[in-house]
Amino acid sequence: MGAVPLGRDYDRQDCALARALEVVGERWTLLVLRDCFFGVRRFADLRAHLDIPRAVLTDRLATLVEAGVLERRPYAAGRDEYVLTDTGLDLWPALFTLARWGDRHRVGPGGGRRRFRHADCPAGGADLATGGLCPACGTLPPPSALETRRLDPDTEGEREARDDAVSRALRRPHRLLTPLP
Amino acid sequence: MGAVPLGRDYDRQDCALARALEVVGERWTLLVLRDCFFGVRRFADLRAHLDIPRAVLTDRLATLVEAGVLERRPYAAGRDEYVLTDTGLDLWPALFTLARWGDRHRVGPGGGRRRFRHADCPAGGADLATGGLCPACGTLPPPSALETRRLDPDTEGEREARDDAVSRALRRPHRLLTPLP
DNA sequence: CAGTATCGGTTCGTTGATTGAACCATCTGT
DNA sequence: ACAGATGGTTCAATCAACGAACCGATACTG
DSSP, X not given: OOOSOOSSOOTTOOXXXXXHHHHHOSTTHHHHHHHHHHTBOOHHHHHHHHTOOHHXXXXXXXXXXXXXXXXXXXXXXXXXXXXXOHHHHTTHHHHHXXXXXXXXXXXXXXXXXXXXXXXXXXXXXXXXXXXXXXXXXXSOOOGGGEEEEESSXXXXXXXXXXXXXXXXXXXXXXXXTSOXX | OOOSOOSSOOXXXXXXXXXXXXXXXXXXXXXXXXXXXXXXXXXXXXXXXXXXXXXXXXXXXXXXXXXXXXXXEEEETTEEEEEEOHHXXXXXXXXXXXXXXXXXXXXXXXXXXXXXXXXXXTTOOOBOBGGGBOTTTOSOXXXXXXXXXXXXXXXXXXXXXXXXXXXXXXXXXXETTSOBO
């Protein structure tokens, strides 16, 4: 159970990274999960924020649910939402660390950089460092203890900013995992 | 320069993670980089170890070189090898953290788990923890200071093990980045 | 109660990527 | 001169991603 390779696999690569990528390595998947950490829960919001084809989003969500990374549950009659499971929440350090690499080595023209701060920190909090650790208290805060904010405020110019509800909400500081928008 | 999205892009996703994935998010790319950290440097060895189509490997290596993650350089007349740049080496924490997630949540039938130990540790060394940190000395050791070894020794049975030179070399403990095989 | 909107999809034709097999040019060793 | 290794390129077939259109269930509106 759960040990069978799913979807597009990397057969004969007997390796933890390959098995992680079988779940999380397809196009769009990590961006979907990023949005889940931000607090996005609904199909329509993911679509609006990511510009992802509906069929692809359906497929990715099904893969993630089957792998136990997301849980699908009803929030109203006939409406479902997707939330991170414990297995999914445990992806946070990997996601953060990869984003941090992008932040340092792939800065785009529009900026679009973000910081994550340990909001519930007994030592006052600071922006997360390598591995998702809080430099102030030395622990690895759970996503629910983090607040994120844009570093470069309002691009204004260049390419015009996105205007879906999620993008608008994320222009202000936001506590991770609290429902968005 | 360098700020332009490469290859399969995620347009309008003004986000560090999306920009990282434009370089590192295509199929096979992270497995190629894993092998580079192990010390694999040659086209033929990557091919034999990964079972990746030649054309795809050519394409991925070119993308990584263009992004400044790998450097291509001659090691003999008409022969080139690929080595990690500083930007590439900086991917280690992200790679390790994702592999660790796979290790914890996606254990395969053959095992195939690996540990990474801080071999050059002043405090005696220990297997790396979250974020790639050494629990003994508290630092983030560079890949060159690490030794890796298989946790489940010799699958013996189930599916027969791979028999390329790289797989054979990796069955014994190995210092990262030292040329393989 | 008919009409309309929203949500979470499915279906389908087109475009683009991945695959595996075949071929190729350069250099090395014998 | 020839064989083998290396690092590719080319090509047809398959498979995934894309975007537009359609769908069924549940509200909400007049």
